[in-house]
Amino acid sequence: MKKISIDPITRLEGHGRIDIFLDEEGEVANAYLVIPELRGFEKFCQGRPVEELPRITARICGVCPEAHLMASAKACDAVYHVDPPPAGKKLRELFYSAFYVADHTTHFYILGAPDFVMGPDADPAVRNILGVIAKVGVETGGKVIEARARSLDIIKMLGARTVHPIGAIPGGMSKPLSAEERVDVEESARWMVDFAQFTIQLFNDLVLANKEYVDLILSDPYTLPTYYMGLVDDKNRVNFYDGLVRVVDPEGEELVKYAPAQYLDNVAERVEPWTYVKIPYLKKIGWKGFVGGKDSGVYQATPLSRLNAADGMATPLAQAEYERMYETLGGKPVHQTLATHWARIIELLYAAERLLELTMDPEITDRNVRTIPTETPTEGVGIVEAPRGTLTHHYVTDEQGLVTECNLIVGTTNNIAPMSISIRQAAQGLIKKGEVISEGLLNMVEMAFRAYDPCMSCATHALPGRMPLEVRILDSTGQLVERLSQGLA
C-alpha cells in the first residue's frame, strides 16, 4: 500500500500532517489528519487561581487569544456565580466583535481569496495575496491592512496588548471605555461596515458572477452533510459571545439546544493513538467513524455551520445577505464546505454592524463594568464562538478558587473529523489509479481543509502566504516514489 504524506501543513498548535494511503489498485483507501503536538494546558492549569486562567489560557493560541480570554472569563463568572453588569458584558462583546473583524478579514483575503480570485489552478507564484492585490487593485490591499489595524487598536484600547490581550476578569472587565475612546471606536465601526459591504461586493463580482467557481462550490468532493453547531441568541440568531449552543441535523432540524453547563450531555471526545488531538463528536448520536450523515455523531462548527444552526442574523445588512446566500444555494442547510467563505464574510458584516450597535449603546461608557464576586467558587462552564468553532472552557475549583479540574474543547478540534472526511473525499476525487493528476491536486486537497480555517492555516495570517504543501508518495517499504510540491521554495 502506498502512503502519501502532506507534511507539514503548518500550525494547529504547531505542525500538522496529512497521510493519504492508497490501496493496491492505487485508489485512496483512507486519509489521516495527524496533529503531532500537545502542550497539556488541561493538566498545568490545575492548581492555578481560577481568575488567572483568562490570561493563562490565552497562550493556547496566538492567533485567537481573544476567544480563549472570553470563554475563560465567562467560565470564571460561572465558577464565582457572578453576573457582570450590563456595561461589562457589552464591552466584552464590543471587544470580541472587533476581534472578529480582524480575524475574518485576514482569513478571507489572505487564505480564501487567492483560490477564487486567481483560480484554484493558477500558478502558485501568483496565487497569493500579492496576486489578489495585483488583480483587484492596491487600494484593496490598503483596506485589508487598515481593517486589521483598526481592529487591533480597539483590542489594545481595552486589553492593553494586541497578541494575548487582557482585561476580561471574573465579574466583568478591568476598565471602562471612556467617552473619547468611544468616538474613535464608532468611527472605526462605521468604516468597518463599509469595508464588509465592499468585501461582499468583491465576492459577488469575482466569485458568484463566475460559473466555474459556483460549479466548484457545488461539486461533490466539497459537499459534506453533517450535523451543524453554533451559538444562538434568544431568537435563534447567530451570536459570537453569548447564548445557547444549537445543533441541527443534516436536514436542518434542531437536534438540541443546550446551555454551556450541559455540554457534557452533548459532546464527547474520542482518543486516537495516532494523533495528539482529541476528536469531539455528538454524544447522543455516538461515534460511527469518520463519516458524515444523520447516523454519525460528526458535526461541523464553522461560520457556515453557525449560519446553518441559526434562523438568521441579528443585524439588518447581514440578515439580507444571509437570505441571499440561502436563496442562491438552494435553501438551508448548505452542505458545501466551500460556501464557508461566503458565510465568513456575512459574519464579517454582522461583526461590524454589531460593533457599531454597541458603540451607539448609551450604556457602553458606563463606569460600572465589573461585579465583585462574593460567593464561594465551585464549578463553571464558559462558551463562546471562536472564529474556528464553538469554544468550551470548563473549570472546577476548590473553595479558595484554585483549579482542580480544567477541560477545554477548542475551536479547530471540533472540525478534526469533518476535515479528515473532506480531505479524504477531495483526495478520492482527484487521485485515480495511483496517478496524482497534477500540481493543481495539491491545492484542491488543501482547499478542502482551508475552508474550515483550521488554526494551522492561521500561521499564514496577515501576509503573502500559502500553506506549504508537499505530497510524498511512498511505497509499502517507505521508499520515496514520487514527490510533488506546491509553493515550496
Added chain:
Amino acid sequence: MAGKPRVAFYWAGSCGGCEIAVLEIRERILDLAQAVDIIFWPVAMDFKYQDVEAMEDGSIDVCFFNGAIRSAENEHLARLFRAKSKTLVAYGSCAHEGCIPGLANLSDREGIFEVVYRENPSVENPEKLVPVTRYDLPEGEVELPTFYDTVRTLGQTVPVDYSVPGCPPQAHQSWAVFEAFVKGELPPVGSVIGAGEKTVCDECEHVKEEKKVKQFFRIHEIVPDEKKCLLEQGIICAGPATRSGCGALCPTANLPCRGCYGPPPGVVDQGAKFLSAVASVVDANTEEEAARIVSQIADPIGTFYRFGLAASLLRRRKLDQ
C-alpha cells in the same frame, strides 16, 4: 557581512503569537524584506524541512527561533537550525525561558496524558488509549514525535547567542532588534536584546508611595485606584522583578504585570527576586505576622514562576524515576 544578511524565522512548541507579533511591525515588514534576505518564515513564506537539511552549516546568518522544546521533533529542529545558523536567537518567552507552557514541568508526560486522554470529563476512552509514537492502522503505519517529560528552553537544548524576551516581544522592540542586526550593532554574545535595562516599574505610570500592605488581594477581589501602584494596594504585581521593555502594558488595563519579560538584568531567578519584592511591601511587626501575610498568596509557584519555571533554578518538579 557580504550582501544582505540571510535571515530565518522558525517556531517550535509555541502558540503562534510570536509569529503574529513580528507582523505587528506592520508596514515596516516591507522595509525588513528590503534590508535582509528572508529565507525561511512559516508565517509568511513557504518552506520545507528538506531545504534546511540540504543547506551548508552556517549558511543562515541569523535565525530567530521561537517556541520551547516540548517534543523530539522540536529538538531535532533546534539542532538543525543551530547547525545551519551563524547566530541563533531565542525569540520570545517560550524559547527564552519556557513561558506559560513551561508550567507543565510541575507534572510529566504520564501526568499530562492521564488528565488529557483519560480524566477530562468529556473523554470517552474505555480502552484507556493514549497516543503512541508508532501506530499500525489498517492502511499502514503512522508516526508521532515523542512528547518529553520536561519542557526545555532553546538555550537548555543548544547554545544560543542572544535572547529576546516577552510573551510575545512587543513590535517596537522587535523592530529595534532587526535594525541592530542589519546595522551590525550588537552587544556581546549571550546578551538579552530587545528589552530595557531596568524593571517594568521604571516604565509604569502607577505611582509608588512607599506604602506597605497588611493584606494581599486577588485581581477579582478589589477595584484598585487607577493611579496608584497596584502592588502597594495589595495586588501581587511582577513589575519589580521583571525586565523593562514592554512599556508597562498590563498596568494600563488596571491589571498587574505577570512577568513575561523575564528577570531584570543581573537577576538569575525571577521567582526569588519577585518573592523578595513582595515581602518588602509587607507591613508586619513580627516575622510571624509577615509570614502569615505572605502565606495568603495563592499559588506561589504559578505566580512567581508564571513565565520562568523551565529556566529557573527549580526548573521542574522532581521526576519519580
